[in-house]
Amino acid sequence: MTDVFPPDLIRLIVSFVIVVAFAFTNAAVLVLVERKICGHIQRRPGPFEVGPHGLLQTAVDGVKLMAKQMLVPRNADAGLFRAAPILSFVPPIAALIVVPFARMLQVRDLDIGVLFILSLAAVNVLAILVAGWSSANKYSLFGAIRAVAQNVAYEIPLLLSLLTIVIWVGSFRMSDIVAAQGGFWFAFTPMGFVAFLVYFICGIAETNRAPFDLPEAESELTAGFHTEYAGMGFGLFFLGEYTNMLLVSAIATTLFLGGWNGPAFLTTAGTGFWATVIQTLWFLAKVYGLIVVMIWVRWTYPRVRFDQLLNFCWKILIPISMANLAVTAVWLKL
Amino acid sequence: MIPRPDPTLETLVLNMGPQHPSTHGVLRVVLKLDGEYVLEAHPVIGYGHRMHEKMGEVRNVSGFYANVGRMDYAGALSFGHGHVLAVERMLGIEVPPRAEYIRVITTELNRIASHLLWFGAFLLDLGAFTPILYSFDDREYILDLLEHVTGARLTFSYFRVGGVNRDLDERFIQGTRVFIRRMRSRFEVYHKLVTGNVIFRKRVEGVGVISPDMIRKYGATGPVARGSGIPYDIRRVEPYSVYSEFDFDIPTFPEGDCFARYRVRLAEMEQSLRIVEQALDRLPDGPVMVEKVPKKLKLGPGEVYQAVEAARGELGYYLVGDGTDVPYRLKIRPPSYSNLSLLNELAEGVLLADLVAIMGSLDLVIPEIDR
Amino acid sequence: MTPEEIRQVLEALGAEATLADHPARGVHVEAWVPADRVRDAAQALRDREFLIEDVIGVDAAPEMMVVYHFHRLEGGCRVRLRVRADREAPRVPTIQDIFPGANWHEREQHDFYGVVFEGHPDLSPLILPEDAGDLRPLRKDEKRLKGLDHIVPPPADQGEAS
Numbered sequence: 001m002t003d004v005f006p007p008d009l010i011r012l013i014v015s016f017v018i019v020v021a022f023a024f025t026n027a028a029v030l031v032l033v034e035r036k037i038c039g040h041i042q043r044r045p046g047p048f049e050v051g052p053h054g055l056l057q058t059a060v061d062g063v064k065l066m067a068k069q070m071l072v073p074r075n076a077d078a079g080l081f082r083a084a085p086i087l088s089f090v091p092p093i094a095a096l097i098v099v100p101f102a103r104m105l106q107v108r109d110l111d112i113g114v115l116f117i118l119s120l121a122a123v124n125v126l127a128i129l130v131a132g133w134s135s136a137n138k139y140s141l142f143g144a145i146r147a148v149a150q151n152v153a154y155e156i157p158l159l160l161s162l163l164t165i166v167i168w169v170g171s172f173r174m175s176d177i178v179a180a181q182g183g184f185w186f187a188f189t190p191m192g193f194v195a196f197l198v199y200f201i202c203g204i205a206e207t208n209r210a211p212f213d214l215p216e217a218e219s220e221l222t223a224g225f226h227t228e229y230a231g232m233g234f235g236l237f238f239l240g241e242y243t244n245m246l247l248v249s250a251i252a253t254t255l256f257l258g259g260w261n262g263p264a265f266l267t268t269a270g271t272g273f274w275a276t277v278i279q280t281l282w283f284l285a286k287v288y289g290l291i292v293v294m295i296w297v298r299w300t301y302p303r304v305r306f307d308q309l310l311n312f313c314w315k316i317l318i319p320i321s322m323a324n325l326a327v328t329a330v331w332l333k334l
Numbered sequence: 335m336i337p338r339p340d341p342t343l344e345t346l347v348l349n350m351g352p353q354h355p356s357t358h359g360v361l362r363v364v365l366k367l368d369g370e371y372v373l374e375a376h377p378v379i380g381y382g383h384r385m386h387e388k389m390g391e392v393r394n395v396s397g398f399y400a401n402v403g404r405m406d407y408a409g410a411l412s413f414g415h416g417h418v419l420a421v422e423r424m425l426g427i428e429v430p431p432r433a434e435y436i437r438v439i440t441t442e443l444n445r446i447a448s449h450l451l452w453f454g455a456f457l458l459d460l461g462a463f464t465p466i467l468y469s470f471d472d473r474e475y476i477l478d479l480l481e482h483v484t485g486a487r488l489t490f491s492y493f494r495v496g497g498v499n500r501d502l503d504e505r506f507i508q509g510t511r512v513f514i515r516r517m518r519s520r521f522e523v524y525h526k527l528v529t530g531n532v533i534f535r536k537r538v539e540g541v542g543v544i545s546p547d548m549i550r551k552y553g554a555t556g557p558v559a560r561g562s563g564i565p566y567d568i569r570r571v572e573p574y575s576v577y578s579e580f581d582f583d584i585p586t587f588p589e590g591d592c593f594a595r596y597r598v599r600l601a602e603m604e605q606s607l608r609i610v611e612q613a614l615d616r617l618p619d620g621p622v623m624v625e626k627v628p629k630k631l632k633l634g635p636g637e638v639y640q641a642v643e644a645a646r647g648e649l650g651y652y653l654v655g656d657g658t659d660v661p662y663r664l665k666i667r668p669p670s671y672s673n674l675s676l677l678n679e680l681a682e683g684v685l686l687a688d689l690v691a692i693m694g695s696l697d698l699v700i701p702e703i704d705r
Numbered sequence: 706m707t708p709e710e711i712r713q714v715l716e717a718l719g720a721e722a723t724l725a726d727h728p729a730r731g732v733h734v735e736a737w738v739p740a741d742r743v744r745d746a747a748q749a750l751r752d753r754e755f756l757i758e759d760v761i762g763v764d765a766a767p768e769m770m771v772v773y774h775f776h777r778l779e780g781g782c783r784v785r786l787r788v789r790a791d792r793e794a795p796r797v798p799t800i801q802d803i804f805p806g807a808n809w810h811e812r813e814q815h816d817f818y819g820v821v822f823e824g825h826p827d828l829s830p831l832i833l834p835e836d837a838g839d840l841r842p843l844r845k846d847e848k849r850l851k852g853l854d855h856i857v858p859p860p861a862d863q864g865e866a867s
Contacts, residue, residue, distance in 0.1 A: 042467035138348050142370070142686075210461060211533055219356040219459045220690050300527075302534050303461025305687045306370060380832040387817075388842055423731060550778065552806035553757040564778050566756075571781040635856050639731035639774060639783065641758075650774065652761055656851045663843075667759040667774075675809045704832060 015097065015107040023093045027242040028058045030291065037292065038299045068231030073136055076228065080134035085229065085236035088127030092243040095120040099250045100174045102260045102279035104271050113174035114162055117251060118155075121206065124244060125151035128208070128215055131237070132225035143224030146306060147215035151206060153313040158202035160321035161195040164328045165255045168192075178259030185258040191328045196256040198321045200290070203248035205309070207241060210298040214306055249290035250283075257286045336376050337366040345373060352381050356459045356690045359700030363677070365689070372689050375681035377674055382704040390664030395421050395495055395631050398664070403489035405668065406702040409448035409645035411441045411480075413666075413702075414493040419574055420640035420651040421495045424633055433497035433622045434576045439613045440480060440492065442606040443510070446517070447476040448645035449599045449606075452697045456596070457528060459694035460537050465528055472520055475513050482506055495631060497623035507614055514607050521604065529600070538592035542680055542692035545590060552679075553672040556647020557602065558696060561595035563588030568643040575642075579616075580609045592695035599697070630659045637663075646670050646697050668702040706753060708733040708782050714753075718745050720786070732774070732783045740788050740797055743773075747800040747807075750775045750784060758783075760810035762818040764845045765853040769795050771820060773807075787857070790820060799825040817843040 032047070032055065039046025047054030072078050095117045097107035110116050125148055132144020166172060168191075169180045186192030205212040216224040226237050253259060260279035270276075304312070339347045351362035360381035366374040386401050402417045403410040415437055422429060450473040454466025477487045483506045484492040484499070492499050528534055549559045549566075559566045567584045569577040585601035587594035634655020641650045647669030654663035673696050681689050708724055715722040715736045722736035738746050758774035773786040790797050799822040801808040811822040812831040819841045822828065830837045845851075 038463070042464050043471060044467060138346065210463075213461070217461065217687070219461060220687050222355060299464050301462060302457060302531065302537060303687075304533050305537055305685060307685065308536055380830070380834070383832050385842060391843070420731075423729065426729070550751075550754060550756045551804055553759075553804070554806075555756075559778075566778045571778070572783075635851075637730070637857065639785070641731070641776075641783075648758070648776075650758055652759070652772070652774070654763060654856050656856050662849075662851060662856055663761075663763050665759065665761045671809065672757075672806050675806055679805070 012107075019096050019107065020093060023096065023243045023246070024239070026246050027239045028062065030242045030245065031058045031061070031238070033288075033292075034295050037295050041296070041299045062235070065232055065235040070231040070233045071228075073228050075136035077134040077136070080130050081228075082233070084127050084131035084134060085233045085240070087130060088124060088240035089236045089243065091120040091123040091127075092240060092247045095247055096243075096250070098174055099247075100178055100254060100259055101283050102276040103175075103178075104276050105280055106175065109173060109175050111171070111173045114166060114172045114177075114251075114255070117247070118159065118162070121244070121247065122151075122155065124206070124240070127240070128225045131229070132215075135225070135228040137228050139221045139223075140225050140227050143215040143217070143221050143227070146217075147208065147225060149306075150208070150212065150214055150309060153310055154202045154205040154212075154317075157198050157313060157317040157321040158206060160318070160325050161199040161202070162251075162255060164191060164195040164321070164325050167325075167329060168332060174254055174259075177255055178261065181258040181261055185256065185261070187256040191324055191331070192256060194320065194324045195328075196252065198317055198324070199252060199256065200293075201317065202313075203252060204294055204297065205313075207244045207248055207294075209241070209245070209294060211301040211304050212309060213298075213303060214309060217303060219303075245291055245294060246287065249287040249294070252290055253283060253286040257290075259283060336364050336378065337374055340366075344368070351378075356693065357700070358455060358693075358698055361674075361698065361700045361703075363689075363693075365681075365686075367686065370686045372681045372684050372686060375678055375689060377677055379674070379700070379703050382701045384705065386705045387664055387666060390661055390666075392660065394659045395633070395661070399491040399494070400489075403486070403491045404701070405666065405705055406448075406644065406646070406670075406699050407488055408451050408699050409444050410488065410490045411437075411444040411492065412642055412644035412649055414490060415441050415575070416640055416642040416644070416649050416651045418493045418495050419642065420638055420653045421631065421633070423640055424636065424638045424653055424655060425495070425631060427496050427624055427627070429497055429624060430621050431576065431618045432501075432620045435613050435617050436498050436502055436622060437493060438575055438577065438580075439502075439510070439610050439617075440483065440490075440498075442609045442613075443476050443480060444490070445645045446603050446606050447473045447480075449603050450476075452599060452645075453524070456694040456697075457534075459690050460534065462528070462534070465524070468520075468523065468527070472517060475509075475516070479506060479509050479513060482509070494623065494627075496627040497621070501622045502617075507617070510610060510614060514611055517603070517607055521600065524600065529597075535593065537687075537691055538596060538695070540589075541592045541688050542684065542695060543590045544676065544680060548676055548679065552676040554647070554676055555672065556643070556645070556669050556697075557595050557598040558647065558673050560584065560586045561598045561695075562590035566648075568641050568648050572641060574640070576613075577609075580612050582606075582608050582612075592691050595695045595697075632657060632659055633661055641667075644669055646699065646702070647673060666705060668705060670696070670698050670700075671703045674698055674703060706777070706780065706782065711750075711753070711782060711784060712736075714749055715746060715784075715786075718742050718749060720746060725785075727783075732785045734782065734784045735787070736785070737787050737789075740790065743786065743788050744798050744800055744803065746786055747773070747775075747803045751803050754778060755784065757804040757806045757810075760807055760814055762814040762820055762843065763856070764792070764818060764843065764850065765856060766792070766850050768792055768853055769818065769820070770853060770857070771795075771797050771814065773800070789853075795820040796823055797821075798823050801825055817841065819844070 036046040047057035050056045050060050098113040100106040128147040129144045132140040169177050187196040260283040262282040346367045348365045351357040352360040362378040364376045402413040450469040454469040457465040481487045544562045565584045565586045582605045635657045637654040650667035652665040656662040711734050712722040719742050720736040720738040725732045725735045755775040761772040763770045768789045771788045775784045814820050815828045816833045
C-alpha cells in the first residue's frame, strides 16, 4: 500500500487542500473584514442584512458571482482573457506553501524560500498584463501598462529590502530567518525597521491597493485591467488580490516581525500540538494586523498620480533601500 | 472638432463617458492622448437635454416652478431664486422682508449642501473613498432641515413670485442653529482628514492653473473665478435680495489651481454659515407672501436680466415678456456651461489623472449644462 | 470705468448706446450694434476686462435679434449688445476668437435658431443630437411671433421709463 500511496504524496495532497481552503477562507473573511472596517471608518455599519451583522454577506456575494455569466467581449483574445484570472490567483496560493505558520506547520521548507515566493509573486504582473491586453479595451490596456511599470519599479526596492534580511541571516530559508529572530525582531533594529517600512510600502504597491491602486483607478480608468470581467473572472481577481495581501503580510511577518515567535515571555519554540497552535495564532495575529493596516490606509488616503508613484519609487525608495543594504553589509562585516 | 482615431497609431483617442465614474452624470469627453498625456479634450454635452428654455416659453410663470428645481440637482434653490427675482424685477413686485430672509437662509443652506456634495465627489475623483461619507453625513442634516420647510429634499420649488411657499417654524430655526454649531466643528475634521494630506496636496497643487484672463475669456464664474484671484461674486458686485445687509467675506485665492478652488469652496461654506446665522438673528416678522399677487402675471412687454450667485457661479435669467402671462423668451445662463467650456484649453498637456482632478475641481453638474 | 464711459466707447463704434435703469432691468448699458461692428464692440469690451456672460437668440418679426451680455468683474457694469439678423438666413459674425467662451453659446444659438455665426470653426450641433438637422426648436410659429419693436421698446421709451 505504501508504494501506491507514498506518505509524501498523501501529505502533499492534504497540504494542498488545506492551503487552497485557507486561501479561499482568507479571501472570504477579508472581504467581510474589509467592508466592515471600511464601513466603520466611514461611520456606517457596513453589510448588515444577510445573517447576524451581515456575516453571511460574503457567502451570498460568492453565490452571486458564481451564478453570473462570464462574458467574453467580441474582440477579446478569448484564450488569454480566460487564462488571466487563473494566472492571478494560482501563484500566490502556490507561494503559500513555503510560509511557516508555525515551527511544525509549513508545507515545504525550501532552502530558497524567499526567492521562491518572490518569483511567484512576480507572476501577478503578468496576469494583469494579460488581462488588460486581451480585453481589447483601452481602459484595460491603460491599467495593464500602469501595472507593468508600477510592479517592475516597486519590485526593486522590495527585493533590496528583503535582501537586507537575507544577508543578515545568511540564508534564504524561511525557517532559518524565523529562528534568527528568537531574541529580537528585525523590525525593531534600525536597519531592519527601514527595510520593513520600504517593504511594506512596496508590498501595498505590489498588491495594487490604494493609494497605489493605479491599475484599477476607478475614477480614471473605470475599473482598469478588470473592466471587462464579470462573474467569477472578476471574482478570481478579487481572490488573487486578497491572497496577495495575505502573502505580502506573511512575508513581512516572517522576515521582519519574528514569524511565529510571540513577544518576550509569551512565546514558545516547542514542537507539540499546543505549541503549534500558539505559534500559529501569533503568526496569524501579526499577519492580520498588517492586513488591517493595509485596509486602513486604503480607506483613508487619496490615490497618488502615476508620475508621482514612479518618482517616489525611483528617487526615494530605491536609494533608501540601497543605502540601507550597504549599511547593513558594512555593519555585518565589522 | 471631435478627434477621430489616428490611423498612424501615434495617438490614442479615448472616449471618456457618457457613463464614466468621474464625469458626474452624462458628460462625454473625447480625449486625444499621447501615452497618458492629454493632447486634446473635447467635451460632448447634451445627453441630458430637456429643453427647459422651450418649456419656459410655453407655460406661464407658476408652471415653471417645477422646472427650476430640475436643472441643478445639487443647488436647486438658487435656480428658483433667480427665476422669481427675474419675474419680480419685471413686474416691480416688492417682496416682504421676511420672505427675502427666508430665501437667503434656505439658499445659503442649499449652497453648503452643494459644496459638501462637491467635496465628497472631488475626493472620490482623487481616489479617496471616505470623505464623501463624512460630507454626506452633514449634508443629510441640511436636507432634513430643507425637507421640513420646503417639502422636498432635492428638486425644490419653494420660492414663489412675491414670496415663499411656507413660513419657517421654530423647529427649523432651532435645528439650523444646532446645525451651524455642528458644522463649524466639522471643518476641523475635514482639514485634518483632507487638507493637510500629503498625497492630496501633491495631486491638487499646481494642477489645472487657470489665469484671470482665461476666466474673462471664457466667462467662468463662481468658485472657479475666485480660485483665480478674481473677487467676482454676484452677491457682492451686484447685490440682489437682502445680501447687502449681511457681513460676509468673498474668499479668493490667487493661485488658480485645483487646490485654490478647493480652499475657496471650503471657506465659502464658512461664510454661508455666517450669513445664515446673521439672517436667523435678524429674521423680521411679517408675512412671507405679498398681499396681492395678480392671478395672471402679465409679463412685459420688455426684458430683464437677473443674475444670482448659484453654488457653481453666476446664474443668469434673461426674461423677455410680450404682454401675455407666458414668457416670450426665457434664457437660462447656467454657470457650469461656461466653466466647462474652458476645459479644452486647460486640459492641454496634463496627465489623465490630472484631467480627472481638474474636472472635479470645476464642480460640474451636467443636467444644469444640458438644461 | 463708469457706464457712461462704456456708452461713449460703444457710441464711437457706431452703436446706438443708451444707459439703462439697472435696478429695473438688470443691465447698465444697452446698445444696438450693426452686425459688421459687433466684433469691434466685443474687442473693445475684451480690452476693458469684461467677461462674457452669454449669447442669446430671440426670434421676432421682422428680424431676429442676437443679444450679448458682458459683465465687468470689478465695479459691476453689465453691457447688453443687440444685433439684428435676417429671419430667413440669419448671419452674424462670430466673436469666438475674441471671447473663446462665446464658442459654445454661439453653437447653442445655431442649434436653436439656425443663426450662422460667420467664421465660427464648428457649428455642428452641441446640445441637440447630431442628427438634429434643421430642427431649430426655439423658432416661433406665426401665431406666437411678435414684433421686435413690441418686445424691445425703442430707446426713447426706455429713457422715459428710467
